[in-house]
Amino acid sequence: MQLPRVVIAAVFFVIGALIAIPAIIRTTGDSNASTTPAGSTTSPSPTGTSPSPTTTRTTTASPTRTTSPTPTRTSSTPAPTPTRTTPAQPLTATIGTPSCPGRKVTITVRNTGAQAEDYAIERDDGSASIPGRIAAGATRESTLTLREDRSTRVEVTHANDSVLVRTRKANCKAAPPPENLPVTGADDTVLWARAVTGGAAMVTGIIIFWYGGIWPRRRAELFDKK
Incomplete structure (x- = not known):
């Protein structure tokens, strides 16, 4: 195999790898970042209660005593002072x-x-x-x-x-922040297009390397000997 063909195949393969691999990594990274782990739930453990023993007490009736009513004293209370009301704010x-x-x-x-x-x-x-x-x-x-x-x-x-x-x-000089920030960077379509282009370049390099190995196997004579 001639050295120029090997160099050309290597150049195609390296260029294709530099284009395809970063695009594939970025696409898979964005898809992994969008997933969130699901939270685990715990089931409450059953609790048991045991009945507590009850105790009964017997009481004997005690004799009641009668007391004579005490005379009540009446005291004169002062008359309430009138309260002043302030007019409501109109x-x-x-x-x-x-x-x-x-x-x-x-x-x-x-x-x-x-x-x-x-x-x-x-x-x-x-x-x-x-x-x-x-x-x-x-x-x-x-x-x-x-x-x-x-x-x-x-x-x-x-x-x-x-x-x-x-x-x-008043703070009217400060500009309000935008509600929706503009989307920057390449979208998924551009990334996949780069991946396909890089893959095609790598396949081209492999084809050149393979074809350079099998051609030419023999050297044909351009002119017949006389």
Whole structure:
């Protein structure tokens, strides 16, 4: 067999192995990673209970004694003091969450009382308080713009009393993470195609090696001797 044919066959075989073997290993590795071991279950062991012996006791009746009733004393109790009830807060409020990209917060105030009420919305970011007046049984909404990436204390007050206090923070610059990450790398079809291509290259190298060993067996004369 000539040396060039052996080299060509070896090159085909090595190239085919380098293409096919990594693709097959990666395909089998992905299939093994997708299987999860099944958990084992244990059966509870039966427990037995044995009856405990019971004992009986006999008691003799003792003579009863009669006692004369003792006179009861009546004491005068002080009259209950009247309790004072504070009026219920006529205003209720809700403070929403910041919305991006405008960093807006919606504040809803509702008057459940029977008359109009004054209220105010205050913040701790140096802004002036926002006064408001709401009619009986009405609902009023106000919108605030918060600072970026800093906490702000928002409070709704009525008659110098706090109705609701919440701390809100606007973080609109950070991009939300994607829900579905893109698929990277080769899929199963590409891996199997690489495996087939590598196998074909290996078979080609084997054929060249085998054919180079059997050809030519004899050297034919190109011209007849005269």
